[in-house]
Amino acid sequence: MSQVAYEKIFTRPESLKPVPTHYCPGCGHSVAHRLVAECLDEMGLRERTIGVPPVGCAVLAYNYFNFDMVEAPHGRALAVATGIKRVEPDKFVLTYQGDGDLAAIGTAETIHAANRGELISCIFINNAIYGMTGGQMAPTSLLGEATTTTPGGRDPQRDGRPIDISRMIAICDGVVYVERCALNSVKGIRKAKKAIRKSFQAQLDGLGFSLVELLSPCPTNMKMTPQQAWEWIDDQMMETYPPGVIKDTTGYED
Amino acid sequence: MPSEKMLMRGSDTLAEAAVRAGCRYFFGYPITPQNELPEYMSRRLPEVGGTFIQAESELAAINMVLGASAAGARVLTSSSSPGVSLKQEGISYLAGQELPAVIANMMRGGPGLGNIAASAADYFQATRGGAHGDYRTPVLAAAGCQDLAELTFDAFDLADKYRTPVLLLGDGLIGQVMEPVIFPDPIDPADLPPKDYILDGCAGREPRAIYSMLLGQQGELYHHNMKLQEKYQEIAEKEQRWEEYQAEDAEVIVVAYGTASRIAMAAVDQLRADGVKAGLFRPISLYPYPKQALRDLAGDKVKVAVFELSAGQMVEDVMLSVGERSEIYFYGVPGGVIPTPADVEAFLLSVLKGDGSVGRRVVL
Numbered sequence: 001m002s003q004v005a006y007e008k009i010f011t012r013p014e015s016l017k018p019v020p021t022h023y024c025p026g027c028g029h030s031v032a033h034r035l036v037a038e039c040l041d042e043m044g045l046r047e048r049t050i051g052v053p054p055v056g057c058a059v060l061a062y063n064y065f066n067f068d069m070v071e072a073p074h075g076r077a078l079a080v081a082t083g084i085k086r087v088e089p090d091k092f093v094l095t096y097q098g099d100g101d102l103a104a105i106g107t108a109e110t111i112h113a114a115n116r117g118e119l120i121s122c123i124f125i126n127n128a129i130y131g132m133t134g135g136q137m138a139p140t141s142l143l144g145e146a147t148t149t150t151p152g153g154r155d156p157q158r159d160g161r162p163i164d165i166s167r168m169i170a171i172c173d174g175v176v177y178v179e180r181c182a183l184n185s186v187k188g189i190r191k192a193k194k195a196i197r198k199s200f201q202a203q204l205d206g207l208g209f210s211l212v213e214l215l216s217p218c219p220t221n222m223k224m225t226p227q228q229a230w231e232w233i234d235d236q237m238m239e240t241y242p243p244g245v246i247k248d249t250t251g252y253e254d
Numbered sequence: 255m256p257s258e259k260m261l262m263r264g265s266d267t268l269a270e271a272a273v274r275a276g277c278r279y280f281f282g283y284p285i286t287p288q289n290e291l292p293e294y295m296s297r298r299l300p301e302v303g304g305t306f307i308q309a310e311s312e313l314a315a316i317n318m319v320l321g322a323s324a325a326g327a328r329v330l331t332s333s334s335s336p337g338v339s340l341k342q343e344g345i346s347y348l349a350g351q352e353l354p355a356v357i358a359n360m361m362r363g364g365p366g367l368g369n370i371a372a373s374a375a376d377y378f379q380a381t382r383g384g385a386h387g388d389y390r391t392p393v394l395a396a397a398g399c400q401d402l403a404e405l406t407f408d409a410f411d412l413a414d415k416y417r418t419p420v421l422l423l424g425d426g427l428i429g430q431v432m433e434p435v436i437f438p439d440p441i442d443p444a445d446l447p448p449k450d451y452i453l454d455g456c457a458g459r460e461p462r463a464i465y466s467m468l469l470g471q472q473g474e475l476y477h478h479n480m481k482l483q484e485k486y487q488e489i490a491e492k493e494q495r496w497e498e499y500q501a502e503d504a505e506v507i508v509v510a511y512g513t514a515s516r517i518a519m520a521a522v523d524q525l526r527a528d529g530v531k532a533g534l535f536r537p538i539s540l541y542p543y544p545k546q547a548l549r550d551l552a553g554d555k556v557k558v559a560v561f562e563l564s565a566g567q568m569v570e571d572v573m574l575s576v577g578e579r580s581e582i583y584f585y586g587v588p589g590g591v592i593p594t595p596a597d598v599e600a601f602l603l604s605v606l607k608g609d610g611s612v613g614r615r616v617v618l
Contacts, residue, residue: 046456047455047457047458048457049455050324050453050455052321059467060467062463063463067455067461068454068462069463070324070453070465071347071463071464071465071466071467072317072320072321072347073317073343073344076313076314076317076320076344079313079314079317079318079320080318080320080321080324082307082318083279083317083319083322083324083325083329084324084453085321086307086318086322087279087305087321087322087326087327087329088325088454088455092455108311108313108314109310109313111310112310116307
C-alpha cells in the first residue's frame with residue numbers, strides 16, 4: 001500500500017454548486033456567497049435551508065447556492081421569507097439582498113420583518129451602487145459619488161443622503177444582532193464569516209431577527225480595478241459606514 | 255359531512271370556508287369593505303394551529319402569500335379593489351412561478367380611492383391578467399354567502415390543481431350581508447395530496463429553485479410561456495362554470511354576475527309573474543368565461559341584455575361569445591350605486607320593446 005501523496009485541505013463548500021458564476025472580477029458577491037456556504041456547511045444547515053435571493057446582481061444566486069431557493073420580486077425578499085418561515089418554523093431561512101433591494105424598494109418589508117423579530121437571517125450586500133442595472137445611484141451611494149444617474153456626484157439637496165438601514169433597524173426591539181463588516185481585506189472577510197455564523201446561530205436559537213451588512217466592492221460600476229475598489233471601501237465607504245457591531249443582544253461570547 | 259345550516263356574514267363565510275378547505279395561513283392588510291374577513295381569520299386561525307399576520311402593506315401581504323405557497327401551504331389573502339391593484343405585482347410572480355394561492359377581492363367603487371360601496375368595476379383587471387406578462391388567473395364570482403361557502407373550496411382546488419393564483423370575487427354588499435350557509439365537508443390539510451415542487455429543505459434530494467426569470471438564449475422564456483398557455487387552454491376547456499335560470503324559453507336573457515345577478519334574478523321573477531319570458535344567465539367563472547353555454551342560448555329570437563355594476567366590462571366577453579347571433583344590449587351602473595330590481599325590469603322591457611329608454615344597444 002502506497003501512502004496518499006497529497007491531502008485535500010481546501011475545497012468548494014457543499015452549499016455552493018460546482019459552477020462558474022456570472023459575477024465580475026473583484027466583485028464581493030463571490031466572497032459573500034462562499035462565506036454563507038461555508039457557514040451553512042459547518043453548522044450542518046444546508047439540507048434545512050431555504051434562501052431568498054434579491055433582484056439585482058445576485059438574482060441568479062439559486063444557480064450557485066446548493067440548497068432550496070425561491071425568487072422574490074424586487075424588495076420583497078423578507079416578506080417572502082416571512083411566509084416561508086411561518087409555514088416551516090423548523091427550517092433555516094435566509095435572505096441575501098443588495099442595497100437597492102433592501103434599503104430602497106424594499107425598505108418597508110425590511111423594517112417590518114425586522115420589527116416583527118422574524119426568525120430570519122438577512123445578508124445585506126452594500127456596494128453603494130446599482131450593479132445589475134449598470135451603475136445608477138443606490139440609496140447607500142456616498143455623497144459626491146458619481147453614478148450614471150448622479151453624473152456630477154450625489155448631491156444631498158437633490159438626491160438625499162446615504163441611508164444607514166442597519167442602524168435604522170437596530171432600534172427595533174425584534175432585532176437581536178446587527179453587524180457591519182467589509183469584504184475588502186482578509187481580516188474583514190474573516191470577521192464577516194464570524195458575523196454570519198452568529199446571525200445563523202441567533203435564528204437557530206429563536207432569538208429574533210439579525211442582519212449582517214457586508215461592504216462589498218463593485219469595481220465594474222465604480223470603473224476601478226479590483227484593488228482600487230478595495231481601497232475605496234477603506235478610504236471612502238467606511239467613513240459613512242464604519243464597520244463594527246451595531247447591535248448585539250444575543251449574549252453569545254465571541 | 256356538510257355542516258349544519260348557519261347564519262353568517264359573507265366575509266366570515268369566505269374566511270370559514272377557507273379554513274374548512276384546509277387553509278391555515280392568511281396574510282392581509284386592512285381595507286374597507288372587507289375588514290371582517292381578516293378580523294375573523296385573526297380569531298379563527300390560532301384555533302386550528304394556523305397563522306394570521308397583518309402585513310405592513312398589500313405588497314408585503316401578497317409576497318408572504320408567495321413564500322407560504324412556495325413552502326407548500328394553502329394560503330389566502332383578501333382585500334378590496336385599491337388593495338388588489340397593489341397585489342398585482344405579486345400575482346404576476348405567482349403566475350410566472352406557478353404557485354397556487356387564493357386572492358379574494360370584495361370589490362368597491364373606483365377608480366382611485368373611489369368609495370366603499372359594492373361595485374364590479376374590476377372585471378378587466380381580474381380577467382385579463384391584471385399585471386404585466388402573458389398570464390391569466392381563474393376568476394370565480396360569488397353572488398351570495400352559499401356561493402362563497404362552495405366557491406372558496408373550488409378556488410383552493412383549482413389553485414392546487416393548476417398551480418395558479420385564483421381570484422375570488424365578491425363585493426362590499428356580499429361581504430357584509432348575512433345569509434344562511436351550509437359548508438361542504440371540511441378538509442384536513444394533512445390529507446391534501448403532497449406537492450412535488452415545494453421548498454422544504456433539500457434533505458435526500460437535489461435542491462429546488464422556484465423562479466420566473468428565464469434569461470437563457472435558447473428561448474427558455476418562450477417555452478415557459480407556451481407551457482403556461484397550454485395550462486390556460488386546459489383551464490378554459492375544463493373549468494367553465496355558470497348558472498341558468500328560467501333561460502330555456504326566454505325571449506330576453508339578462509347576463510349578470512355577483513350582486514347584479516341577484517338583482518337580475520328578482521327582476522326575472524317579477525317579469526315571469528307578469529307573463530314576460532325573461533331568463534338569467536349567470537357566469538360564475540369570469541375566466542374562463544362560459545362562452546359556449548351563452549352562445550347556445552343566443553339566437554335571432556332571443557335578446558341578450560347585459561347588466562353590470564360597472565360602466566361596461568363583462569359586456570365585451572358577451573359580445574365575443576354571442577357575436578351576431580342575438581341583439582345585445584347593455585345597462586350598467588358604475589360608482590357603487592346599486593340599482594333595484596325595478597330598474598332591471600325596466601331595462602329588460604325596454605330591450606323587448608326596442609324603445610331604448612333604459613340602457614343601450616351594443617354594436618359589434
